[in-house]
Amino acid sequence: MNANSDNFDPVKYEGRWIKHWLEKNIYVSITNDTKKKSYILIEFPYPSGEGLHVGHARSYSCLDSVARLRRMKGFNVMFPFGWDGFGLPAENYAIKTGIQPIITTKKVISRAKEQVLSWGLSFDWDREVNTTDPNYYKWTQWIFVQMFKKGLAYKKEIAVNWCPSCKINLANEEVLDGKCERCGTETERRNQSQWLLGITKYADRLLDDLKTVNFRHDIATQQINWIGKKTGAKVKFSNLEVFTTRLDTIFGVTFLAASPEAMKGLLDKVPEKNRDNVANYVKGALNRSERDRKQKIEKTGVDTGIWVVNPANNEKVPLWVAEYVLSDVGTGVVMGVPAHDERDFEFAQKNGLKIVQVVGGETKKLINSGKYDGMGMEEATENMVKDGIGERDVHFHLRDWVFSRQHYWGEPIPMINCPKDGWVPVPEDELPVTLPEVEKYQPTDTGESPLAHVDSFINTTCPKCGGLAKRETDTMPNWAGSSWYYLRYCDPHNSIGLADKQALKYWLPVDWYNGGMEHTTLHLLYSRFWHKFLYDVGVVPTIEPYAKRTSHGVVLGVDGRKMSKSKGNVINPDEVVSKFGADTLRLYEMFIGPFDQTVSWSWEGVEGVYRFLKRVWRLALTCTSDGGTEIESAKRLARLTKKIEDDLESMKFNTAVASMMEFVNWWSENPNKITIEGVGKFLRILAVMAPFIAEELYQRLGLLTASLDSIHQTSWPEYSEDDLVDEVVMVIVQVNGKIRAKMIESKSKSKEDLEKSALENENVRRFVEGDYKVLYVPGKVINFITE
Numbered sequence: 001m002n003a004n005s006d007n008f009d010p011v012k013y014e015g016r017w018i019k020h021w022l023e024k025n026i027y028v029s030i031t032n033d034t035k036k037k038s039y040i041l042i043e044f045p046y047p048s049g050e051g052l053h054v055g056h057a058r059s060y061s062c063l064d065s066v067a068r069l070r071r072m073k074g075f076n077v078m079f080p081f082g083w084d085g086f087g088l089p090a091e092n093y094a095i096k097t098g099i100q101p102i103i104t105t106k107k108v109i110s111r112a113k114e115q116v117l118s119w120g121l122s123f124d125w126d127r128e129v130n131t132t133d134p135n136y137y138k139w140t141q142w143i144f145v146q147m148f149k150k151g152l153a154y155k156k157e158i159a160v161n162w163c164p165s166c167k168i169n170l171a172n173e174e175v176l177d178g179k180c181e182r183c184g185t186e187t188e189r190r191n192q193s194q195w196l197l198g199i200t201k202y203a204d205r206l207l208d209d210l211k212t213v214n215f216r217h218d219i220a221t222q223q224i225n226w227i228g229k230k231t232g233a234k235v236k237f238s239n240l241e242v243f244t245t246r247l248d249t250i251f252g253v254t255f256l257a258a259s260p261e262a263m264k265g266l267l268d269k270v271p272e273k274n275r276d277n278v279a280n281y282v283k284g285a286l287n288r289s290e291r292d293r294k295q296k297i298e299k300t301g302v303d304t305g306i307w308v309v310n311p312a313n314n315e316k317v318p319l320w321v322a323e324y325v326l327s328d329v330g331t332g333v334v335m336g337v338p339a340h341d342e343r344d345f346e347f348a349q350k351n352g353l354k355i356v357q358v359v360g361g362e363t364k365k366l367i368n369s370g371k372y373d374g375m376g377m378e379e380a381t382e383n384m385v386k387d388g389i390g391e392r393d394v395h396f397h398l399r400d401w402v403f404s405r406q407h408y409w410g411e412p413i414p415m416i417n418c419p420k421d422g423w424v425p426v427p428e429d430e431l432p433v434t435l436p437e438v439e440k441y442q443p444t445d446t447g448e449s450p451l452a453h454v455d456s457f458i459n460t461t462c463p464k465c466g467g468l469a470k471r472e473t474d475t476m477p478n479w480a481g482s483s484w485y486y487l488r489y490c491d492p493h494n495s496i497g498l499a500d501k502q503a504l505k506y507w508l509p510v511d512w513y514n515g516g517m518e519h520t521t522l523h524l525l526y527s528r529f530w531h532k533f534l535y536d537v538g539v540v541p542t543i544e545p546y547a548k549r550t551s552h553g554v555v556l557g558v559d560g561r562k563m564s565k566s567k568g569n570v571i572n573p574d575e576v577v578s579k580f581g582a583d584t585l586r587l588y589e590m591f592i593g594p595f596d597q598t599v600s601w602s603w604e605g606v607e608g609v610y611r612f613l614k615r616v617w618r619l620a621l622t623c624t625s626d627g628g629t630e631i632e633s634a635k636r637l638a639r640l641t642k643k644i645e646d647d648l649e650s651m652k653f654n655t656a657v658a659s660m661m662e663f664v665n666w667w668s669e670n671p672n673k674i675t676i677e678g679v680g681k682f683l684r685i686l687a688v689m690a691p692f693i694a695e696e697l698y699q700r701l702g703l704l705t706a707s708l709d710s711i712h713q714t715s716w717p718e719y720s721e722d723d724l725v726d727e728v729v730m731v732i733v734q735v736n737g738k739i740r741a742k743m744i745e746s747k748s749k750s751k752e753d754l755e756k757s758a759l760e761n762e763n764v765r766r767f768v769e770g771d772y773k774v775l776y777v778p779g780k781v782i783n784f785i786t787e
């Protein structure tokens, strides 16, 4: 055997193993297997001209190691992959190259597939899906039709966010600080007739059911805030309704303020002498972007001359129009309580309005409030509602989802507009409505879909009356196909349903879903909504799609800045693979830093990992000890096995790699202490992180049982508990001083790690919502303080 480490040439053997693994089908998952299932999911990529980047490689490699670990531990693991092919990145690439999106998308996907294959990820390619495949989007359209039938899809003229650069209407979730989330251009408001999906009907369930899943704390919090449930009351001042969270302060109302949008509809009620002034103010405000208005520090406004009656004390208060009142919050009209609301205070001060205090300083009891004096906030609200001053009401920040896009590269919305019958869905047996080939797929300046110019597509007959009718020309947003792809993976070739019920029952919910933080209030929320709808119509067996959700941090350039072509700091993963091999790329990206944190690239780090692998290569091939048991190495291997298991399951990929390195350091100092059997164990552990070198060495050393095709079919090394005896302690977990769990943990575990493990416990997490502090008495008690 050649023990020379100079012949360490990963690039040479990696390609061979990729082929071998594909041929031997070693990563396939079988539906309804008797083994316990584990469904591990990473967000499928959208193909853009740039190819996949090191960020993809990082999260994929990390979750791949979990999938591999669980597979070796005897789980029937499904780790699928696919392509989110519709949408802007693909369309923009097609526009740039002047080649039809259907062609560029295929090309880009096949290129990306080569990349993914080269990384040695253990995907089950039999389950590959592609959202642009008519056999796939047939079901995306089918779901839309079901929503329409249940009244959840409806068309309405609304103000939409228009990105003048992408020429696209965006959902609220896609606008960040008034700017397009993709290109950063400031968005404009436009009125347009759009399809909307009634996600708000699911707001309460989307909120409440978060308690049934294990989402990372900040992911759950972001969703809670985005849904933004506010409990309060609605009150009528004359004919004007306001929404308030502080009904108890109603005796302190000194004015009402309407948003410019709400005022627009009230102009005819404005007394003649004020009308021009008010109309001018409204006009000026409506011309400004939402963002400007939200940021505006100065609280401007105009007195409308209208007086309304406060139902609590029958006093008259003036109605103003003011920019700080937002059209999409509550009813668009607020009751101004300057003594107790900061925004109202600024407004009153600037405009010389009265300020009346109605809640006493220290006691926080009501004053100046007639018969309610002396009551606390809750008691006063309760009584005011009883007395009919206002009605309890709930408001959400969440809005219905704008689902129309006037773009070519998306699923056609399967609807037909009949002059007689109105909107009629395309009959299910006529789905899919395939996207026609067109000459011009560029978006138009008018905001009309490119399909609007394709007569052969538009003109059709009404499924109800048979008369002449027109097809909808809008397409779906790029979030459509991804809202249910994890269901299709369960049964990707089904032609009579979106997936077989038994298959869904077996695989759902997804056990672990990892993806970008930026999708928290977009894809993640949307897909939870679709899933709940599909549950209601009896298609899926669970109320939630994902049992667990985690997110990864971003990989920055060596300069610590976001990678971008213009900065010239983009690291191409292909370059790393062709120079060092995929194992180095994978291990380095696991090692680079804590998984959920932002990290910077370092070539020294890459080289360090490469040297580590080279060392493993040399040590394994020069192992001479072939008999007996060596207590020290057995113990070390047992602990390593346990450590890697624990680290991977708790996403500490970096410390997992560090432990491997530590072991190898010891090994190189004690080359005779490890038997060939020990080397085999070590390689089986390494196999989950660096699958190529582990395979190559295992087979070279002749360790593979004849009945198997790969080290990746072997099982995870076993160890005896005796070998582990590291000191353990029992840690008590409290939330606000109440005992919620007890954990047996290694004495050396850090506070941060204990905190994480504690939060993984359902009984602890349930009680920890919002911000919290942690008090830790080492080795004894960990206490979460949430109040």
Ligand code: ANZ
Binding pocket: 230, 243, 244, 245, 246, 249, 259, 324, 325, 326, 327, 328, 329, 330, 331, 332, 333, 334, 335, 336, 337, 340, 341
């Ligand atoms: C009177 C009041 C008194 C309010 C008080 C608050 C405190 P938050 O506070 O963020 O939970 N509001 C209602 N509609 C609005 C609109 N269209 N634009 C701007 N503000 C609006 O949100 C609820 C409160 O926001 C409501 O309760 C209302 O002011 C204001 F001491 O009513 B409140």
